[in-house]
Amino acid sequence: MSLDAKIPQGPLAEKWSKHKFNLKLVNPANKRKYDVIIVGTGLAGASAAASLAELGYNVKAFCFQDSPRRAHSIAAQGGINGAKNYQNDGDSIYRLFYDTIKGGDYRAREANVYRLAENSVNIIDQCVAQGVPFAREYGGLLDNRSFGGSQVSRTFYARGQTGQQLLLGAYSALNRQIHLGKVKMYTRTEMLDVVVVDGQAKGIITRNLKTGEIESHGGHAVLLATGGYGNVFYLSTNAIGSNVTAAWRAHKRGAFFANPCYTQIHPTCIPVTGDHQSKLTLMSESLRNDGRVWAPKTAEVAEKLRKKEITAAQVKEDERDYFLERKYPSFGNLVPRDVASRNAKEMTDEGKGVGTTGLAVYLDFAEAIQRLGEDTVRAKYGNLFDMYYQITDENPYKQPMRIYPAVHYTMGGLWVDYNLSTNVPGLYAMGECNFSDHGANRLGASALMQGLSDGYFVIPYTIGDYLATIGPKAIDTSHPAFEKTKQEVIAYNNKLLALKGNKTVVEYHRELGHIIWEYCGMARTEEGLIKAKGLIKALKADFWVNAIVTGENDEVNAALERAGRVADFIELGELMIDDALMRRESCGGHFRLESQTPEGEALRDDDNYAFVAAWEFKGENQEEELHKEELIFENVKLSQRSYK
C-alpha cells in the first residue's frame, strides 16, 4: 500500500490555488442529490456542515452531546492565529508557515502548513462577519496578542473564551442550515462504526443515546470531525466525553492512524490533588508573561514546603531556583510548551516539587504585583486567578500558584492526504481527529485555526472532486455490508454489557492513564515503553474479564458509553507505545531520553525519522504494520531548535 499525500506540484505559494482549480466540480443542480455524513460538530464539524449545506449538499450531522454548542471546542481559551499583519509588525503568511513548521519540529508537511497559514486570513474575516465578538481596540479595530514563543502579535482572541465564541459562530451558521432544512442534526447520537462497501465508505452505524437504538445511515461520503484522544491519559484538560472511538473504529476498518505518540503537554495547569480528580484545568499560557516560575533550590526546603512547615513567601531569594530564566536566558519563562513542561518534571523528579503531592512548581506573581500593582494584575488575569482560587482554595494574590504540566492536545490522528481524505476512499477526517498540519509540537492558537480551515475552506473544495467521480447514485442501506456491520456493533455492545466483574470501567481508565503518563508522557525510554506494552496488554486482558458494565442497551446508559470508549483507549494505548518505541529520536512533544543534545534538548534524527508514521490495523491482537510517508522539505532548511 503506497501512501500518496497528493501534494500538488508547483511553487509552495501557488499549490492550493492551482489545486482548487484542478479539482472536479459538482454541478449546482446535482449537489442536492448527494448526502454527506458529518460526525462531530465542534469547530471542524460545524463549520464543514454549514459550508457544505450552503453549497447545496444534504448534510446529516451527528454529535453525542445534547447540543452541538457543547462540543469540546467550546473550552479553548487563548486564541486563534491569523496572518493579518494588522499590527504591522512584519507578520506574513510565510512567517506563520515558517513558525508552524519549526514549532512542529519539522515533522509536518510543508504544503499543508502553508495552506493553513493562507486560510488563516479568511477565517478571521468569516468569523467577524458571523458576529464573533473578538477583542477590539478603542478605535474599533481588532486587537491582537502574542502567544507561546512567537515574535509577532497575530493571535485574535475573545477574552479567555475564544473557543466558545468561535464555536458559537459555527453553531449559528449550522443552525441557519438546520432551519433551512439542509442539515439534519442528530444529537445524543454516537457513531460506533463505519460501513465500507467495496472499499469505499458509504455510511455509519450509530447508537441513539436516549433509546439505545442501533441505526444505519448512508451517505456518499463520511466526514469525521470527532476531536482528539487526550483522554487516553485519563487526566487531561479535555472535556470528559472526548474520546477516540470514531477514529479508532474507522482505523479498524482500514484507515491508517498516524503519529499516535505525539501529544502536546501544557505546562501551566492546576496540579492533581488526589485520586478523586476527574480532570485537570488549564491556566492560560498568557500567565507566563508576568508570572515567574520557580522551585526551591534544595530538596530539603521543598520537603519543608510540602509538610507546610514553611510558606513559599518564607523561602529566601537565594534559596529559589528560577530554572527557566536560569537555563534559557533569552526566552526565560516564555519558552515553548514542551521545554517548560520537561523542566518542571525535572524539578519534581529531583525531589524539588511543592504542594502536598510534590508534583508542582510555583508560578509567582509577587514581583508583578509589586511592579504593576494588584489592580493591574487583576485586570489582566482576574478571571484566571478566580478560577484558580475556586479550585484550590488558595489565594494567588497572596501566595504563588502551583502549576504542573498536563495533557492538552494530541497531534496524531487519522492519516489524511492533502484533500483530507483518509486512505479509505469516501472517508475524510478534519480538525483534531486527523494528524495533519501540526507535526510533533503544535504551538498555541493553531488548533482552532486548523479546525476552521478544514471545515470552512478546505473540505468544501476537496470533497467535490471525490463526489463528482462516484456520481450521485443513491446509497443503498440495504446492502449486506450495512447489516453485517450493524450486527457486529450489536454483538460488541452485548459483549460489554455482559461484563459483570468487580472492577469499574473508571478504575481501568485511571490505570491506563497512569501507565501512559508514566511511560509515554513527558519523557520516554526504550525500557519504559517495553514495560508499558506488557502492562497494557495485561490490563486489556483483565478488562474483558473483570470489568463491570451496569444497565441495559435500550435506555440512557452512560456506563455502556464509557465502557466502549475505554476499551478503545486501551487499544489505542498499545499503538501509542509501539509508535513511541519505533521513533528512536526526540522531536517536540515526543522526548526520548536516549536522544538529547548535550544541553538536554530534544535531538531529532532527520536522516532516519523525517517521516509520518502511518499504522495499518492487521486484526485483533496483531502487531500493526508501519507505513512511512517521507516528508520532503523544499522551502525550509531543517535546523536544530534552540531556545537558549
Next chain:
Amino acid sequence: MSGNMNLTLKVWRQKNSQTAGKFVTYKAEGISPDMSFLEMLDVVNESLTKNNGEPIHFDHDCREGICGSCSLYINGRPHGPKKAITTCQLHMRTFSDGETITIEPWRAAAFPVVKDLGTDRSAFDRIQQAGGFISVNTGAAQDANAILIPKVIADEAFNSATCIGCGACVAACKNASAMLFTSAKITQLGLLPQGQPERYSRVQAMVAQMDEEGFGNCTNTGACEAECPKEITLMNIGRMNNDYYSAKLFREEHAHDHTGGE
C-alpha cells in the same frame, strides 16, 4: 486521597420521561472538601456500580464552567448555593460535614427529564435555529477590519455572548421563562453592525419560537439574573422587549418568516 466529610444525599431518580420519579437517599462517605460537586457524585456512582446499584445519571462534559451541560438543582437553587458559577465549579468545601443535600433536575415543562438529573434542553437549540444567527455564507467575507466596532460595543456584545445555554435561568424562574437566554443572543447580534439587517425579523422569529416551545412569560422577578452563572443581566431582556415592540409597531414589513435567505 479521600477526605473526611460524610453527607446524606436526597437524589431525584427517574428512569425516563414516561415514568414517574422519586427521591432516593444515599450516603456519600469519605468525601474530600477538594472534590468538585460532580466528583463527589462520581464517587457515589463508583460505589453504586460496585454494589450492583445503578449509577445516578447527570449531564456534564467540560467540567470547566463553559459547555453548559451540567444542570443540577442543589438545595433548591440551580447550580447550588454560590453565585456566578456552574455546578461543575462548585466544590465540596462549600458544604459541611453531616449535611443533607437535595439534588433535583431542572424543572420546566419545556425541559422534559431524560433520566434522573438530566433533562432535554433542545428547545434552546430550536430557539437559536429560528433566527439566532447572521445570514452569511462561507467565503468572500469582507476584510474583518472593514467593520469598525467601538471597544465598548464589542465588550457589551461579548458580555451577552458568554451565555452557555445551561438553562439555569429557566429553572430559577417561577414562570419557567426563557427570556434571559433568548435575549442574550438577540442583544449580542443586535449590538453589532453585522447583525442589523436581520435585527427585527430575528427578534420576532426567536420570540415566536420561545412561545411555541412552552416557556412562560417574564414577570420581572429577576431570579434568572440572580442565578445565571455567567451574570447575564436583565438589561438584555429590556433590549429584547424594545426590539420586539419596535418590530411589531413600526416594522411590520419585517414580520415575514425568517428564512435567512439562501
